[in-house]
Amino acid sequence: MKRATAQNVAIEAGVSKWTVIRAFTPGASITEASKAKVLEAAERLNYRPNLLARSLATNSTHQVAVLVDDFANPHKLPFLEKLTASLQAEGLVTMLININEHYSHVHAILNADQRQVDAIVLFGTAFHDEMLTDHKLGRGGPPMFVLARDSQIEGVPAISCDAVVAIAEIGKYLLEKGYRRPGFMAGAVHCLRRLAGGGTLRSFGEPLSGSNSSRCLPSAIAQESGAQAARDYLSKIAPEDRIDVLMCENDALAFGAMDVARSEFGLRVPNDLAIVGFDNAAPAASPAYGLTTYEQPTDQMVKATIDMILERAPRETVNFQGKLVVRGSA
Amino acid sequence: MKRATAQNVAIEAGVSKWTVIRAFTPGASITEASKAKVLEAAERLNYRPNLLARSLATNSTHQVAVLVDDFANPHKLPFLEKLTASLQAEGLVTMLININEHYSHVHAILNADQRQVDAIVLFGTAFHDEMLTDHKLGRGGPPMFVLARDSQIEGVPAISCDAVVAIAEIGKYLLEKGYRRPGFMAGAVHCLRRLAGGGTLRSFGEPLSGSNSSRCLPSAIAQESGAQAARDYLSKIAPEDRIDVLMCENDALAFGAMDVARSEFGLRVPNDLAIVGFDNAAPAASPAYGLTTYEQPTDQMVKATIDMILERAPRETVNFQGKLVVRGSA
DNA sequence: TTGTATGCGTTATCAA
DNA sequence: TTGATAACGCATACAA
Numbered sequence: 001m002k003r004a005t006a007q008n009v010a011i012e013a014g015v016s017k018w019t020v021i022r023a024f025t026p027g028a029s030i031t032e033a034s035k036a037k038v039l040e041a042a043e044r045l046n047y048r049p050n051l052l053a054r055s056l057a058t059n060s061t062h063q064v065a066v067l068v069d070d071f072a073n074p075h076k077l078p079f080l081e082k083l084t085a086s087l088q089a090e091g092l093v094t095m096l097i098n099i100n101e102h103y104s105h106v107h108a109i110l111n112a113d114q115r116q117v118d119a120i121v122l123f124g125t126a127f128h129d130e131m132l133t134d135h136k137l138g139r140g141g142p143p144m145f146v147l148a149r150d151s152q153i154e155g156v157p158a159i160s161c162d163a164v165v166a167i168a169e170i171g172k173y174l175l176e177k178g179y180r181r182p183g184f185m186a187g188a189v190h191c192l193r194r195l196a197g198g199g200t201l202r203s204f205g206e207p208l209s210g211s212n213s214s215r216c217l218p219s220a221i222a223q224e225s226g227a228q229a230a231r232d233y234l235s236k237i238a239p240e241d242r243i244d245v246l247m248c249e250n251d252a253l254a255f256g257a258m259d260v261a262r263s264e265f266g267l268r269v270p271n272d273l274a275i276v277g278f279d280n281a282a283p284a285a286s287p288a289y290g291l292t293t294y295e296q297p298t299d300q301m302v303k304a305t306i307d308m309i310l311e312r313a314p315r316e317t318v319n320f321q322g323k324l325v326v327r328g329s330a
Numbered sequence: 331m332k333r334a335t336a337q338n339v340a341i342e343a344g345v346s347k348w349t350v351i352r353a354f355t356p357g358a359s360i361t362e363a364s365k366a367k368v369l370e371a372a373e374r375l376n377y378r379p380n381l382l383a384r385s386l387a388t389n390s391t392h393q394v395a396v397l398v399d400d401f402a403n404p405h406k407l408p409f410l411e412k413l414t415a416s417l418q419a420e421g422l423v424t425m426l427i428n429i430n431e432h433y434s435h436v437h438a439i440l441n442a443d444q445r446q447v448d449a450i451v452l453f454g455t456a457f458h459d460e461m462l463t464d465h466k467l468g469r470g471g472p473p474m475f476v477l478a479r480d481s482q483i484e485g486v487p488a489i490s491c492d493a494v495v496a497i498a499e500i501g502k503y504l505l506e507k508g509y510r511r512p513g514f515m516a517g518a519v520h521c522l523r524r525l526a527g528g529g530t531l532r533s534f535g536e537p538l539s540g541s542n543s544s545r546c547l548p549s550a551i552a553q554e555s556g557a558q559a560a561r562d563y564l565s566k567i568a569p570e571d572r573i574d575v576l577m578c579e580n581d582a583l584a585f586g587a588m589d590v591a592r593s594e595f596g597l598r599v600p601n602d603l604a605i606v607g608f609d610n611a612a613p614a615a616s617p618a619y620g621l622t623t624y625e626q627p628t629d630q631m632v633k634a635t636i637d638m639i640l641e642r643a644p645r646e647t648v649n650f651q652g653k654l655v656v657r658g659s660a
Numbered sequence: 661t662t663g664t665a666t667g668c669g670t671t672a673t674c675a676a
Numbered sequence: 677t678t679g680a681t682a683a684c685g686c687a688t689a690c691a692a
Contacts, residue, residue: 003470005669016679021670029677051444052386053669056684061382063445066426071411074404074612081401084428093441096396096426098414111423114381115393140333223612255616263617282404282553286585287593288618335685346663351686359661383685386668 004045013041024049055116064092064309065112065120065142069099072223073252075279076124079148082302083123090306092118109144117142119309124148143315147305148296151317159304161296162319169324170276170294174245177330179274183243185229185253226256234265244274245330251277251284254291258329274330290328297322334375343371354379385446394422394639395442395450395472399429402553403582405609406454409478412632413453420636422448443471449639450474473645477635478626481647489634491626492649499654500606500624504575507660509604513573515559515583556586564595574604575660581607581614584621588659604660620658627652 006024010017015034022028023038041047055061064087070076084094095117097108105122112120119142144156151158174182226248234242248254254277261267261275269275277284277293284291297320304320307313336354340347345364352358353368371377385391394417400406414424425447427438435452442450450472474486481488504512556578564572578584584607591597591605599605607614607623614621627650634650637643 001470007669017670018679019677022678025671031677034677048440048444050386050446050669051441052382052391052446053684054671056382056386056686057669057671059684063425071407074407077401077404077407081428084426085430085432088428088433093445094426094428095393096414096424098411098418098424100415102415103418110378111381114378115423116380116382223616255613255618259617283585283613286553286618287589288585288613288616337685347686348664349662352662355687361661364661380685383668384687386670387685387687389668 004047009047013038063117065095065117067097074281120144122146158317161322179245181244184247223252223256226253227260230257230260247276251279251281276330292327292330334377343368393447395425395447397427404611453477488647491652509575511574514577553582553586556583557590560587560590577606581609581611606660622657622660
């Protein structure tokens with residue numbers, strides 16, 4: 001059975017189809033009588049307006065593409081939940097696109113563009129700056145935003161947590177706690193956060209792994225990477241030569257590192273090795289980890305993103321300040 | 331700058347707009363010469379086909395709505411990743427809808443329907459059977475599927491893991507390991523899994539909490555619920571009267587229970603209290619938990635869902651068998 | 661192979 | 677307030 005259209009309802013109600021449209025348009029000028037008549041007929045035919053046709057006519061889909069490339073990060077889920085919920089609260093719908101080796105960012109951006117989304121949000125992580133420019137949409141393309149990651153691209157505002165301030169704050173805390181031989185573990189992503197770490201933490205410590213490369217690694221980030229990196233380091237370096245605190249680029253890495261340090265090398269955290277994460281993912285609060293970490297102001301970031309999408313705020317890069325969450329691990 | 335349309339390209343190339351369409355339609359009959367001419371003109375004008383208009387004309391959006399109501403479950407993320415990746419591999423796009431107290435399932439289904447999605451997948455959890463019938467779409471509405479949860483609704487196939495078999499397998503394992511005083515902890519969701527637990531596990535154990543109510547709880551499921559339930563139980567029941575193994579409806583509950591048992595009551599797992607989860611969420615594999623749990627065959631489930639959406643398989647309820655994953659906690 | 665007419669279901673604009 | 681005409685961008689069916 002085909003769905004009823006405004007035309008069908010019009011005939012059923014004995015009016016023109018434009019009157020039907022008006023009955024479904026808030027604030028349209030229509031008499032109560034006609035409206036009632038139309039709604040009744042619509043009810044009988046089980047009519048529901050076709051938003052696709054509306055979008056074509058109004059040139060607005062109220063749909064926002066959200067590109068995610070790093071599902072492995074446990075931090076992503078609550079962030080994504082907030083984002084979708086907030087979009088929905090504004091009448092926007094989320095088109096979720098999963099970036100991976102089989103589906104590139106270019107493919108995703110092109111697809112989203114052709115589907116006439118109102119905006120594209122690159123949510124995080126392994127996007128390189130070049131990625132945002134090689135799609136050549138230009139002319140009439142949707143506005144793009146980078147969330148939870150920095151970007152230097154002209155015309156692509158970034159909404160992120162100030163990594164430099166964050167690293168400085170963490171470093172200050174660690175110094176005060178008496179740690180003197182810090183190291184840090186970089187992940188595959190968050191290029192700038194890593195660079196910030198390289199600038200700040202490196203001043204009093206050395207990278208544990210990965211960070212000797214100046215480019216972002218293509219692989220997905222995960223707990224296992226952290227475990228393997230820690231395993232490599234701890235089995236290679238003698239106890240007396242080891243760092244005394246490990247700063248990880250994100251919590252997933254920290255969990256993996258802590259797992260290995262404790263269960264494979266019998267180290268006590270923080271006594272033998274202190275560990276700091278970044279993101280304040282859910283497991284960080286669990287007694288099983290009790291991870292000292294840094295929390296991004298996700299609420300503010302989501303709000304800022306949506307304000308920019310709706311043009312309630314200027315579309316320009318903003319940095320918010322997060323906060324250190326101290327637990328037992330450092 | 332407005333985007334170029336097929337008409338613009340037609341003029342630029344000196345052909346009719348239908349020839350332009352043909353140039354962008356694989357397998358259409360068009361000479362190489364015209365095609366080249368069109369593609370060149372399209373390139374010049376930066377033309378990209380409007381999929382919205384195509385959808386309106388073809389009556390197919392290649393868009394699938396995925397309704398999620400339980401983002402707190404750590405199991406959801408990798409499952410969702412698989413689902414979206416597999417949909418994309420078939421040329422389908424995910425419309426992610428977040429069901430919560432501010433955005434009901436009815437609202438979501440209506441919205442998805444009006445946006446002309448090709449299918450609606452209810453991914454999850456706290457959906458009641460009644461929820462699937464009170465939208466009265468009928469006539470021309472998209473097909474609906476229930477993923478990772480059971481359903482008795484006529485015309486709404488469920489793709490799930492066989493809970494009865496799972497519980498039986500877990501029960502058998504626990505018996506063999508010598509546990510004799512099992513209890514189980516039900517969450518807010520997975521009604522049938524709970525019922526199955528009530529039927530199977532209850533035969534040799536009593537519910538720990540929540541399960542005395544016959545209806546599903548409205549609250550979201552989370553680690554904290556498990557922690558609180560365990561806290562209530564352990565502080566109320568004397569050590570000699572306690573169960574010896576706790577079967578949790580999902581891993582999140584199990585993590586919370588394990589946290590409390592160990593850190594607040596000093597219990598050793600599994601010696602003082604064994605714990606079993608359900609889902610094999612990522613942290614279950616970590617040494618910090620080492621949770622014995624049950625893994626759903628997510629690959630099969632995702633594949634089955636997509637086969638039904640694309641009508642490559644009959645649209646009828648299917649149950650797949652998962653597998654017990656034994657670790658240290660029981 | 662190419663061009664033409666018509667339809668998809670709605671909105672915008674104007675006339676009655 | 678209501679009806680009519682045009683437009684949104686593309687696809688289908690048919691004619692040339």
